[in-house]
Amino acid sequence: MRASRLVSILLLLQTRGLMTARELAERLEVSVRTIYRDVESLHAAGIPLYGDAGPSGGYRLLDGYRTRLTGLTADEAESLFLAGLPGPAAELGLGAVVTAAQLKLMAALPVELRDRAGRIQERFLLDAPSWYRDAEPVTHLPAVAAAVWDEHALQVRYRRWKAPQEVERRLEPYGLVVKAGRWYVVARSEGQVRTYRVSQILELHPLHEERFTRPPGFDLAAHWEAYRAEFEARLRRGEAVVRLSPRGLERLADLMTPGVVEAARATAGSPDEEGWTRVTVPIESVEHATGELLRLGLDVEILSPPELRHAVAAVARALTRRYASSADGQPSWTAPAERRITWKRRVTS
Template identity: 55%
Template sequence: MRASRLLSVVLLLQDRGRLTAQQLADELGVSVRTVYRDIEALGEAGVPVYAEMGAGGGYQLVDGYRTRLTGLTPQEAGSIFLAGVPSAAAELGLGAVLTTAELKLRAALPARLNRSVGEIKDRFHLDPAGWFRETETNPYLSDLARAVWERRRARMMYRRWRAPREVTREIEPLGIVLKAGVWYFVAKVSSSIRTYRVSTILSLEVSEETFERPADFDLAATWSEWATDFEQRLHKDSAVVRLSPVALDRIPYLMSRAMNRGVFTGLGPPDPDGWTTVTLPIESVKHAHPELLRLGGDVEVLSPPELRGLMRESARAMVALYDPA
């Protein structure tokens, strides 16, 4: 552990030039006293690092010194795929590993390419979280990631929507997916492959027992198939509605992907009033009611009658509230 940290100190100084003890401590997640000891150990090992005192001072390497000890460990190499989403790497417990991997890669690059990497990071940022939603608490995500990485069996208790609500399963975790800021995982349960939301886990015990991953398992393909099937199962009903031009402009920002796709797939010509009649996939009347209310007076439900009745009742309640007379 300390050897890895000492290499990180060298790579940080090599990549960024002069750094104070506090800056190094912040980067490495250790105390300033630990940094002092690490700098002393590097000096004893023959690494030409020296301190410059006074304002603007700090530690730096002798000009021209570059280390070539940049070999990536398997875990570091794997973490490179999360380089664009450092917050996700941190949640998975790979934050420090990713930082070290990036430093090793940058240390191995020629100066010109190294500058290009820094410029790209300064100009482009990926934020995978969805809008208008509190971040979920996933206390078992790091342990789950370890089980996936090390191919370890686990025992979990999770909460589901139907009775019995709390269920225990023996699982073989195969992969983790971050979808619009929400974490899911794919696991083998008995002889079937299933997908769960990480936030539903109530307890997780990772075993020392390992398992063999299915040779033909493809995480991306499995997730894509499950997500498509999930949307189709979720939106099993439909509603016929009239939409104003304003509603058509707002739907991509207010509706689910399946409803949005349904609108523009079956879009026909507008009527004389400029409104368009479409058939929307909906989860149920109960779920569609608040979704369509978001469009206010720019949507008219034609069917089913139950949904039209709910919209009418809501409209009457709104009028009574805002215009009692």
């Protein structure tokens, strides 16, 4: 365990350049005193490692020193080839770069690790987007990624869901996130850090001369987690109490969002005499919940709120009228002559 930690210290200093004992301790989840002992051991082993005192000090490796330790375990080698997502990399324009890097890494591995890493690529594939979704056009993604990397601003024309739908925005992009196959850029605009869907950028102009500085300590992963939690909380503005048949309860995970499924499981009681289960689920609005719950068909009964129950009943009545048939089995509604001919041709062909 200690040998692995010593290698980790070397690799961290090699990639970061300068780190304090406290930063190393937090990263490796040990005490600062342990880091002091590890540094002394590295010194004793002849590693050109030295420390600077003071507020801006820390440990660093002698300029030009590069460790030749490969030290990869079989699991680590396999994970490197499993971690890459070819789709997002290609969308960023890095598909060929990722492939070249993997080939170089493969060539540097010992034969036994090379074989195991190769089997990972042959037997496991990560496909992030959900079913029934076409790939989104992300024409401006490379330009957004370049702005994130170079820290220059962007002028964009953006389409949003509320009026006015098309707006002009100046963005200072801090980072990119891919969520369920969809790309989002986290950027400062109009004095606030906001999230924009890359596919909704209609027009983009790089502002290469307008540089910006990322806020010190900005953590993209932590920001996204907080945004995601806030977004999900906004979607749960109300609650609905429903009864689910055994089949409906089983289908819930395939048809509803994880938040709804989690809430249903947490509130599910014992099945009643008909085998149905009463659950409480979050809803965004009556209109939205009507469409979502109708996906369960006859496997759900809405108990409350009354307005949601009435809305679903109204849709059911409208569907009954639309699909009600006359005595001869023909549709009861009257279509224009041209459409009736087309319909008959489709049925008889």
